[in-house]
Amino acid sequence: xxxxxxxxxxxxxxxxxPELLRLIHSCDLEKVQDNFKFFVKVTxxxxxxxGDGAYYxxxxxxxxxxxxxxxxxxxxxxxxxxxxxxxxxxxxxxxEM
Numbered sequence: 001x002x003x004x005x006x007x008x009x010x011x012x013x014x015x016x017x018p019e020l021l022r023l024i025h026s027c028d029l030e031k032v033q034d035n036f037k038f039f040v041k042v043t044x045x046x047x048x049x050x051g052d053g054a055y056y057x058x059x060x061x062x063x064x065x066x067x068x069x070x071x072x073x074x075x076x077x078x079x080x081x082x083x084x085x086x087x088x089x090x091x092x093x094x095x096e097m
Contacts, residue, residue, distance in 0.1 A: 035094045
């Protein structure tokens with residue numbers, strides 16, 4: 001648990017859409033991890049099938065995912081969305097899978 005959350009009982013949620021926040025607060029974190037593993041597998045297969053080899057994903061998205069994967073919590077999932085705001089709709093789809 002982060003210092004801010006310990007002190008105030010809540011972590012920073014700024015910059016995250018209300019729809020995504022609702023999903024984050026009600027999601028199963030282990031399922032989100034599994035969904036993202038599946039998403040990566042399908043994306044890699046798709047890229048190979050198209051002959052692209054790989055898709056480019058911004059480092060901020062990868063850094064956010066890494067933090068969430070290593071320490072799955074609603075706080076790190078929210079931070080992931082904050083680090084890569086242009087991917088928030090993708091993160092919503094991964095949570096909803």
